Amino acid sequence: MFNRSAYCSFVYTTTWAVWTLLISGIPIQAAEVELDGQIFTVADGMTVERVAGPPLVNRPIHADFDEQGRLYVLDSSGSSARGPEQLKEKSHRIVQLTDTDNDGVFDKSTVFADRFMLPEGACWHDGSLYVAAPPEIWKLTDEDEDGIAEKREVWFDGTTLTGCANDLHGPYLGPDGFLYWAKGAFAEQSHDLLNGDTLTTRAAHLFRRHPSGGPIGNVMTGGMDNPVEIVFTPGGERIFTTTFLEHPQEGKRDGLIHAIYGGVYGKDHGVLVDHPRTGELMPALVHQGASAPCGLARLESSQLGTDYSTNVLSCSFNKHRVFRHKIGNQGGMLTSENSEFLVSDSPDFHPTDVFEDADGSVLVINTGGWYKICCPTSQFYRPEVLGAIYRVRKIGSHHENDARGKTIDWGQKSPAELVSLLADKRFAVRNRARKRLGELGAISVPALKDGLSKLKNDQQRLQVVWAMCQNSSAAARQAIHLALDDSNETVVHAALHSISLMFDKTAAEAIRQHFASFSAYNRRIAA
Template structure:
């Protein structure tokens, strides 16, 4: 079957298989699409909540909503003039539609969260989290106090998000931005610029970080029934298509992406922790776990996530994956309106979902929003399942809450109404010590796992020794979900009661559920002692056999198919536990592989000793492991050694011996090259490299490898001895060694401080006719400033090598050398004549040789030669126009004539543009935004605005200040008239006479990659290319002005003219 047809059929099959029945609901400004069987209605229009951001229900069913004023200025401006509000919405007649609104709190700084808890509303409004209380019950917060002072306010105001109430009764929040905040954690000062999830008791005591990250914006939190924490946020993993934002399983002690210098100094267990669910540039604003049965059992404990940039709410089914989760992802609610921006999703007591659409006001540090439109308001929508059974008294308002004693409340812990069960846990927590006995009875006698689990959460919320004692009972619970919650509880409180650690150890080694084992490891780190270290380490190889990547422990059935993410999560919790226990003496017994210790255990020990306080890890232990036969152990040893510059002396000895070894194979040398490159900034290692290069008895392959190490980027100054070593290599008779030394010389000549010069030796190589021609050309190409003087023989050599008969690489190198060389007028006349017989790629590359010249004869010869040139098709009119600028008028006139011949339609194009502008209707920015994002214009398929869009064409996020309206009009109507640098089109012809055109994405020695259209590219092996030339036809098709109306064209230009990067 034809491969193209086969791909189409496969794509069609996938499309048909993934398509699900859907229902659509039309509103004034948009159509909302949900799965079939659901319905959507407006629960609160913009007359009640104009720009809702976040919300939270109180026990009576009143919804507190953080509502924006529409102000989208920088953070300091908003702090100086706070105009946002907290509203209280009420549904007085119980029809599911709010009909009354009260301003609960006005003059608020930008609100980034909303939590009702114990009679107060908590709101993150950077730099603080506020506690707002209505003490006289008039619906207005008359008491305002700072519950948490973050002390920082950055320009984007993403310093704080939240807060959120965990099932454990602690309050959690997120720190974003990268401003330094200072706290006291466990009695010690804690300073950090990194992103974090923090938690504290409701009285703000026991504050501590949960995770650390290099991401810009950790935002929303949700918990599984067992207490596993899920975070949504941005910039976890930028750089790869489909990545950037998403969901992570937030494991205690984990350090998450992206790579960032703010992570320096934070305890690590190896690589950055994995992302659970990738979303691309979605800007997720909130994530919630669905608890009710109203949507059907298949929806229970699913996650719903608001994707601000993508105008939808997504559904994520959690699937156990070893010690963590995977997700099955689908769209749940999707809008066709680019101004629909969901910011929160809330489960109501009856099982319906509220979706808060904040409207189009927001553009603070969010270029993807494109425009700030404070007049485009939002609303609150309600999603129901058709035919869902009605729940009687879903909030338990008929219950006499104020009169119930603890034993009566305990009977409601298993209530099927989520709001009732949640309120019961909180009410029992408020009872304190008096609630402990009935909760202990529940743990002993209840047959309902849910009831017992909620009893654990109630006890966890109580700060009393009796509560700690009672919750320990559940460590032996037969239901793993109850055990799981209990492990979280004892770890959270660092419960070091009698035999607690031994019971936790039992959970680690005597069950088959990896998530429970991981939770036990986490708890051991907070409650265990020296006796816990050995079991933690011994369990390490119980999950991964290094040779097979399969489980070899007691839990084969659950982990044999676990992903790399799952293994990384388990490894982290086991390792981090040993770091927290902090007993170096117990760890050092496990550092020797030669004693039979499994490599995975040695890896964990190395990391733990390196990261724990006073670990005392010695370089003599680590250095031999750099040569381990186990790849992961070898790389871990390199990672550990990499942040110990004081180990240079010991490592130098190791590398000296390693370089001198005569039994290294290609793989060994490759690994050694990577290790040396990692330590290349270490002074002791630098001298080892010099010594080895000077050793003439070193094998050629080793000296070549050392030269490649010397070429590593990032050094500000060439280390002592390096330039002389490279010069010696350039003087060598061996062409292979010289060929490797040339790029090293080029790299060292580009350092910022005291750059050495290799020009004399490179020119000597270039003039040496006994050397291969391609080597001579490489030497010339490595001269950073080109040749200052070109003698006749060398000029003839260069000119000969731009001839079509030469290879593409040699033609390119020769053309590049000539373009950079300082040529005399006579030589330029010769070079101009050469243009007649060479190809378009070389003609284009040689034009810069004639730039900034003034000689009339040279200019006239250039234009005349181009007129006859076979490569004229590769000359871009704008490039020739630029070169001709400095020549006398007669040359410019001839150039204009040639340009007219090159572009016979130029006059027609200019007349057409003049006509368009003369009859130009007034453009509208907002209509232009719609045109840009429309399928008819399809601009977003190739161009990026903010973080959304394609990458075939230039990023247009900040195009407005850089271009006139005439420029923008020309680029739309005649996209081939001029090209943005780095987006010039090229044409490739292969040996099979296949022809490809597109934007050059990669121009490497082994292959060329062209972007040929939206989401399409072609890869061609360099050896298959017979011709490569600049194209004069843009990838962007001409004629867009024929596809859209003149008004739409005016709107589009107006929109583009007003695009700019910034907070507003």
Template sequence: MRLLLSLLLAFSSLPALAAAPLDRLSVPKGFHIALYSDQVPDAREIALGAKGTVFVGSNDAGKVYALTDTNGDGVADKVRVIASGLQLPVGVAFKDGDLYVSAVSRILVLRDIENHLDDPPKPVVVTDRLPTETHHGWKFIAFGPDGKLYVPIGAPCNICDPGPDHGKLIRMNADGSGWQDVARGIRNSVGFDWQPGTHRLWFTDNGRDMMGDDMPSDELNEIVGPGEHFGYPYCHQGDTLDPEFGKGKSCRDYVPPVLKLGAHVAALGMRFYTGKQFPTSYKGAIIVAEHGSWNRTKKSGYRVMTVRLNGSRVVSYEPLVSGFEQDEKAWGRPADVQPLPDGSVLVSDDLAGSVYRVTYKP
């Protein structure tokens, strides 16, 4: 009895991790946000399995999680650790029953994972030839419409000439063979997706630091042709030459962003919305997780944004979820977004160690 009483007292004294912070969040009229799970430390990229499993990579936790909602109530009732001890396993991508995981210099795969959630297989190395630097070494990964695995290789610095092995986006076959460069001049992309209909790849890119509070902007980019160069380290935000590396260069020689997202907002995961639950104005829009600034005098980002498009032209850029930061104090940092088959959208938060679910019901 004494042990039971002690346990009850201990649990009653735990902080309310979910209810109070969620009350601070703002969403447009008719939208709702609820906790999907608060048991996912350092939650980063989200991927969906064929059987409804929600896979989540992590930043500093070194773990990969599998979340399941067995009764369909919109809340994960079981969270499993399916891999641990990995180096920054931020990226997760699902294909043909297998889960691919990025771990800085390696891509790993867990075979037939959804049939072995309680006894996960040992990760198998797909490739271990990626750069070993951890500065911008974490990787958002995804399979494209061509069946190939797309992998960004960030610049190993704030600002430098990254050389041919960094500052780019590559693709490879699922077995790790057939590497190809897709685009260059990319400082650090931690989110990309393919536009429905056009199948063109769009990606976020984080601008450099130490040029002041308001320079340069993070970018939303579209790849129109193979081998395009998006400016880094010579030209930032499509119109500003770098004080050091821009000498003798012209921004006209590089692809400008489709949209300037704002300085230091740290735009990470992004997905096109193709569901039917949200209003029709969201169909084909891009939803972007903005992780938030770390070195700006006044914080920026800390929100989830909607970018509406007409083809490749931006129509609007407005908040979907805000309130992760108030009075210059942040309790949450959105890292990725992932639409579910029912049209709702999951949002990962690595600061709160949580995943939220955004729904629409007027």
């Protein structure tokens, strides 16, 4: 989802030279694609195609796929009224796009939900679309498969709506099976927490909650104005985009943050006064100046090339491009090697979301020229400049057969067969098998334990750990402890995250026994 008060071109005062220095950017070795009156620059060997636009969708903001490959797109009406007026207008909509002839281009649009408050994030999960539309997160369900959401439920009520409407962004599905979202603005909210406490706060936060409801977990606290999107590394670390992680100075302002659970981050602001911390505010992962970073994706396939696998992509609304981040770790903290992924020469190209399709190609949403909320001095409010959705793909790649596993009879698969699918080269199939193993509860634990002890594939064992994390049975909680002895650093990392997220105190002795053998990266989680 897109950013708030920074989404205006007039704030771009940092020179490109300073910006490149700040992110250690590496220019891409380039191919140029002329499309829709602009020139896109991508890496050599890649191309760009338009896959949706008016009249199917006019001003797309954010989107997500369901298991069938239908794309649910938040579509702005072009209104840039302030929050309370937006709530009265409810002029936006959500459309379901379908590719009826399987040529990679969407050709059918159905209004899934109309008369919506400004939508600020979409996540498909377990048959429903979850959408943040401040002050609430909605759960939308199509009960008769006609492409229209007959059932609308408030899944979470944040209770606040400020003029900039940056109170909520999300939600986003984590590998633990929980939904995560971002609280922005500085309006006071009060929530019951998973640990039994009550949090009353004006600060920014990342929150998490089980899809079934209940209390929430507080992941991160910050003084930034507007945290936006969240992604997860293979081992479970959280990365998010935000504006104003620092007071503007020396070309710094916005960027990406590695959100350590319980960490407190900038900028230094009065809303942090009552939040305990042990030292200085935690640092940024990537500084981007006045970039207005928003949409974020972590690639799960190697279809763009093995060097792209697990890379993070981030949208820059103000700088008309999508950045690529090769994530590593050093001394227990994440690092990022930054470069350009997609660049447009058009000032009307404002990317707000980026995400991976099941075939490993990447979709980029350009929202167009309509956005100016909390940007009263901007001269660039142009709602007549409509948006589009583009696909970036590697030439000669992305030939996955049944990329989503639609021909698999999921209900008939045994736990052992599902564990085998955790090694499938199709990431959508791996993810669905992981979810199914979690749903089966204690029945699936013997097969998961067997896989953890016998499988030679590190990535498959990693998926086993996350399947156990999504499994609510006591047997699964106990079985995760076995992964602490795994030979792969990331598998151990995921196990430690799972234990931490589930408040599993029974793992304390096992962690103490293994602590000396952990890497610095894993000792941070274990501590």
